[in-house]
Amino acid sequence: MKNDYILLIVLTLVGLVSTAYAEEGEPTSSDAGVMEKPEVPCYETVVVANIKEEDPFLSDRSVCVVDQQDLAERMPRTIPEALWDTPGIFVQQTNHGGGSPIIRGMVGPQNLILVDGVRLNNSIYRPGPLQYLNMVDPLSISRIEVLRGAGSLLYGSDAMGGVIQLTPLDPRILESGELGGGGEALGRFATANFERTGHGHFDVSYEGAGLLGGITYKYFDDLRGGGDVGVQPYSGYDDLSAIGSFKYRFLKGDFKDWSVKAVYLGSRIGDAGRTDKLYDKHQLQFYDNEDDLVYARAHMEFREIQTDADFTLSYQHFFEAKSNISMRQDLDDRISSVRDDVTAHTMGLDLKLHTHLLDNRMHLRYGGMFYRDWVGAEKFSRSGDFDWFSAQPPAFPDGSTADNYGGFAKIEGDPVATSDGHVLRLGGGYRLSGMSGFAPEEGELQEVDYGFIGHVFLGSVQYIYKEDATVAFTFSQGYRAPNLNESVKLGDSGKYFHTPNSDLEPEKSDTFELLARGRIREFTIGAAGYVSLLHDLMKREETTWEDQSTINGKPVVWNVNGGEGILWGTEAELAVELGHGFSTSAHINYTWGEEYIDDGPDIPLTRIPPLFGQGTVRYDTPGSENAYGFIETYVRAAGDQDRLSEEDKKDARIPEGGTGGWVTLNLGGGVYLWDHLALLLRLENLLDTKYKYHGSGVYAPGINGILTMRVFY
Numbered sequence: 001m002k003n004d005y006i007l008l009i010v011l012t013l014v015g016l017v018s019t020a021y022a023e024e025g026e027p028t029s030s031d032a033g034v035m036e037k038p039e040v041p042c043y044e045t046v047v048v049a050n051i052k053e054e055d056p057f058l059s060d061r062s063v064c065v066v067d068q069q070d071l072a073e074r075m076p077r078t079i080p081e082a083l084w085d086t087p088g089i090f091v092q093q094t095n096h097g098g099g100s101p102i103i104r105g106m107v108g109p110q111n112l113i114l115v116d117g118v119r120l121n122n123s124i125y126r127p128g129p130l131q132y133l134n135m136v137d138p139l140s141i142s143r144i145e146v147l148r149g150a151g152s153l154l155y156g157s158d159a160m161g162g163v164i165q166l167t168p169l170d171p172r173i174l175e176s177g178e179l180g181g182g183g184e185a186l187g188r189f190a191t192a193n194f195e196r197t198g199h200g201h202f203d204v205s206y207e208g209a210g211l212l213g214g215i216t217y218k219y220f221d222d223l224r225g226g227g228d229v230g231v232q233p234y235s236g237y238d239d240l241s242a243i244g245s246f247k248y249r250f251l252k253g254d255f256k257d258w259s260v261k262a263v264y265l266g267s268r269i270g271d272a273g274r275t276d277k278l279y280d281k282h283q284l285q286f287y288d289n290e291d292d293l294v295y296a297r298a299h300m301e302f303r304e305i306q307t308d309a310d311f312t313l314s315y316q317h318f319f320e321a322k323s324n325i326s327m328r329q330d331l332d333d334r335i336s337s338v339r340d341d342v343t344a345h346t347m348g349l350d351l352k353l354h355t356h357l358l359d360n361r362m363h364l365r366y367g368g369m370f371y372r373d374w375v376g377a378e379k380f381s382r383s384g385d386f387d388w389f390s391a392q393p394p395a396f397p398d399g400s401t402a403d404n405y406g407g408f409a410k411i412e413g414d415p416v417a418t419s420d421g422h423v424l425r426l427g428g429g430y431r432l433s434g435m436s437g438f439a440p441e442e443g444e445l446q447e448v449d450y451g452f453i454g455h456v457f458l459g460s461v462q463y464i465y466k467e468d469a470t471v472a473f474t475f476s477q478g479y480r481a482p483n484l485n486e487s488v489k490l491g492d493s494g495k496y497f498h499t500p501n502s503d504l505e506p507e508k509s510d511t512f513e514l515l516a517r518g519r520i521r522e523f524t525i526g527a528a529g530y531v532s533l534l535h536d537l538m539k540r541e542e543t544t545w546e547d548q549s550t551i552n553g554k555p556v557v558w559n560v561n562g563g564e565g566i567l568w569g570t571e572a573e574l575a576v577e578l579g580h581g582f583s584t585s586a587h588i589n590y591t592w593g594e595e596y597i598d599d600g601p602d603i604p605l606t607r608i609p610p611l612f613g614q615g616t617v618r619y620d621t622p623g624s625e626n627a628y629g630f631i632e633t634y635v636r637a638a639g640d641q642d643r644l645s646e647e648d649k650k651d652a653r654i655p656e657g658g659t660g661g662w663v664t665l666n667l668g669g670g671v672y673l674w675d676h677l678a679l680l681l682r683l684e685n686l687l688d689t690k691y692k693y694h695g696s697g698v699y700a701p702g703i704n705g706i707l708t709m710r711v712f713y
Contacts, residue, residue: 048114048145048165050412051154051352051365057517060427060462060472062088062148062528062571071138073630073670075188075682075706077195077218078134079144079166084636085616087587088148088571090609092695094653096193096223096235097272097287098131102609102695103148104530105567105593106161110480110507112151114165115265117352118295118314121158122344123373123402123437123483127538127559129607129695135267135291136166137216137241139186139199143167148571149530150478150511153429153458156369156406160478160509168263171203171210173249180205188708192684192701193236194221201243212245225699227690232698234273234284242266262296276652276697277494282327290319295348306356314348324494334384338492340395342377362413368406375400375484379491395489397442402484403451406433410458421466431456435481435506439488444546448488450502454479469518478509478532486538486559495650497551499543501558508535509567522577529570537563537595565595565605581620588613595645606648607695610641610661631669638662641694653697662691664700678710 045053049061056063064086076082080099083089090102103111108130113120115136125132144166151159174180183202189195201214218239222231247261267290274285295314302308320342326335352367377394410429417423436451456479462472482504489498515528540557542549549556569591577583589612593605618632642658665687670680684704692699 046145048147048151048163050410052354052363055467057519057524057526058464058467058470060425060460060470060474060515062513062515062530064088064146064148066144066146068142071141071144072678072710073668073680075680075708076138077190077220079136079138079141080133082138082144083146083164085614085634086146087573088589089146090589090591090612090638090693092129092607092693093700094129094131094276094697095272095274095287096220096232096698097134097237097239097269098129098274099134100129100131101133101162101164102607103146103162103164104532104569105591105605105608107607109158109483110160112155112157112159112163114155114163115293116167116263116295116297117165117310117350118293118312118316118348119155119158119346119371119404120291120293120316122316122318122346123404124318124320124342124344124375124396124485125483126485131272131287132289132291133164135269135289136265137239137243137267139197139216140168140201140214140241140243140265141166142169148528149474149513150476150509150532152433152456152478153408153410153431153476154365156431156433157404157435157479157481157506160480160507168243168245168265169201169203169212169214171212171245171247172205173208173210173247174205175208175251177207183713185711185713186708188706190704190706192704193223195219195706208251209248210246212243214243216241223698224702225690225692226685226688226702229690229699229702232275234275234278234286235698237272238270240268257301259299260297263294265291265293267291274697278327278331280652282329282331283494284325284327286323286325288321290317292317307353309351309353312348312350314346314350316344316346316348318344318346324492336384337382338392339380339382340377341379342375342394342396345374347372358413361417362411364409364411366407366409368408370405371403373402373404373484375402393443393445393491395491396484397439397445397488400439400484400488401437403434403436404481405435406431408432408456412460421464423462423464425460425462425464427458427460427462429458433479433481437482437484437487437502439484439500445488445490445500448500448502450482450487450504452481452505454506454508468520469516471516472514474511474513474515476511476513478511480507482506482538482559492552492554495554496540496557497545497554499545499556499558501560504538504559505536505561507537507561509533510535522579524575525573527570527572530568532567534563534565534567534595536561537565539563563595565593567591567593567605581622582618583620584615584617586613586615604643604645604648606645608641608643609638610659610694611639613637626674627671629669629671632667634666634668636664636666638691638694648695651695653695659692659694662689664689664691676712678708678712680706680708680710682706 046056046063049063109125147163151163181204186199188197197218199216203212221236223235244264249259269289272287277283293316297312300309323339325337348371350369355364376398377396379392379394408431412427433454439448441447456477458476460474464470509532511532513530517526541560545556573587575585593608594602616634621629639661664685668682672678688702
């Protein structure tokens with residue numbers, strides 16, 4: 001608990017210093033441009049909460065944006081690390097090549113990942129923390145939007161804890177008849193893992209048409225942790241990513257403002273090691289991941305009926321090779337290896353429409369989607385360092401499929417909107433969802449065939465005053481359909497021998513959220529509290545397979561429904577424009593979760609993050625014709641987490657008794673020169689603190705210097 005108090009004191013001091021400075025004198029506008037109405041750390045417009053552009057301050061949901069400037073200045077190594085300083089998101093890292101956001105106590109496939117509205121989640125995502133968000137390159141992304149809280153009404157399965165939407169770089173569109181273009185070259189080096197990153201992209205435009213292409217290569221050596229951790233073996237890996245995008249917008253005629261675009265995102269991550277079981281069980285894992293996403297979208301505007309529509313066709317190729325290696329006690333030689341290869345091909349169709357009603361005082365959003373996965377798998381083994389041999393029965397039979405489909409409607413309107421700034425906004429919606437899974441008979445696995453139809457509801461009441469204050473209450477439902485990994489998988493999963501269960505039902509949540517935001521002159525503050533009632537949680541239960549309760553010394557288990565529980569938490573944010581180029585911001589977050597046990601005491605839910613937060617003080621220099629710069633200092637902090645579930649206590653990633661709290665001091669700054677050059681430096685963990693995020697299998701970097709040079713042309 002001592003570290004919890006330290007965290008509260010640090011973030012409170014940031015707020016007190018901000019208040020004292022702001023009250024000392026009237027802030028004045030500087031050449032750097034102080035905003036008239038400062039925002040909380042997340043600003044710009046946001047789309048993910050209600051499928052419309054809106055000011056996040058005025059949204060009825062807890063939303064956040066990490067924009068292109070944030071991505072450039074924070075210099076995140078990965079998308080998960082880009083979320084480190086985002087309110088309400090705690091990032092677990094099983095290995096240096098991974099990163100799994102925990103949103104309101106939910107992790108992995110309980111959170112939905114979108115790329116420009118296209119689902120990345122597929123039917124072979126494992127339960128628990130996942131590394132797949134790391135497969136999108138932050139240098140190919142222009143913004144990240146986060147919805148905290150259930151988003152299943154608009155997006156379907158998996159959006160229980162929240163939704164993370166990634167928007168790829170867009171080519172510029174010129175309306176003139178002149179040929180235009182530009183691009184960027186970037187180089188980055190970091191000391192804690194000897195990162196070497198190179199990136200370049202270009203775009204060209206002519207009369208409504210734009211083309212963009214880019215490539216990134218990253219190489220990481222083994223990571224040095226803080227304090228006495230030293231270099232962590234097998235933590236290095238390499239990453240190759242690419243982006244291509246074409247867009248055309250009609251500039252005149254009957255189809256004016258209609259547009260079409262096609263986008264490709266690709267990623268290859270190789271030899272990403274996982275070592276949390278290396279020293280106690282002499283087991284080592286390596287992951288190789290490939291992901292290719294292609295989608296095409298048509299945007300249409302039907303002015304006569306006040307309706308616009310987006311139709312999207314997508315294809316994703318996902319591949320993972322996971323090698324489980326048994327090592328000798330000296331950890332130098334390999335005894336044996338088993339490699340699981342799994343591939344998913346996903347086709348998706350998505351239609352979203354928006355109709356304006358009653359002179360734009362009422363909005364109807366509706367649509368539907370259908371996604372199908374075709375899944376195949378192979379399993380190999382080898383002794384020592386010899387070639388792979390003797391194919392074994394795979395976890396998923398070839399020919400396995402999964403369908404995810406549904407339709408929704410949401411209506412929102414302002415029954416009260418007075419001339420002096422009072423607005424009462426009401427919203428409500430319904431979704432009909434379906435899912436089915438199939439695996440053919442193969443070897444010892446009997447045919448598996450299952451499906452379900454479900455219902456999702458949402459309702460909201462919001463009061464807005466002069467765009468300077470808002471209070472909203474929302475009831476939202478979330479669900480996560482059982483995927484093939486949970487219902488079909490047969491075989492060794494590491495700690496257990498898993499068997500199929502085709503009788504699984506979706507996990508569900510009912511969430512009640514109250515939020516309030518206000519801004520007065522230089523101050524912006526926001527707070528939210530929520531309660532999520534959880535139903536039919538999937539959990540492991542011991543069973544038998546061919547009359548055996550253990551196979552190769554591992555318990556035989558299957559997934560069943562039955563878990564009931566509760567999650568509740570609070571989130572608070574503060575931003576202050578201090579004048580003369582100074583600003584400050586802070587956020588703090590707390591989550592509590594427990595599972596109800598029949599005829600016994602309630603127990604903690606697994607992987608609940610501790611109290612955590614962040615505070616920043618920043619100075620932006622007055623701008624000039626040729627130069628502009630900034631400098632900021634910030635602290636990241638987390639309290640102790642010793643409230644553990646039985647699953648947590650067995651987890652090799654969590655120290656005995658829980659994860660200790662920590663505070664890190666960090667510094668960042670940069671200078672932009674002549675509109676063509678940027679030099680950025682970030683110094684992380686200046687005190688070389690030994691720490692890791694709760695549930696992580698790798699310690700965070702020690703003292704880490706990150707130098708980036710960007711050239712614009």
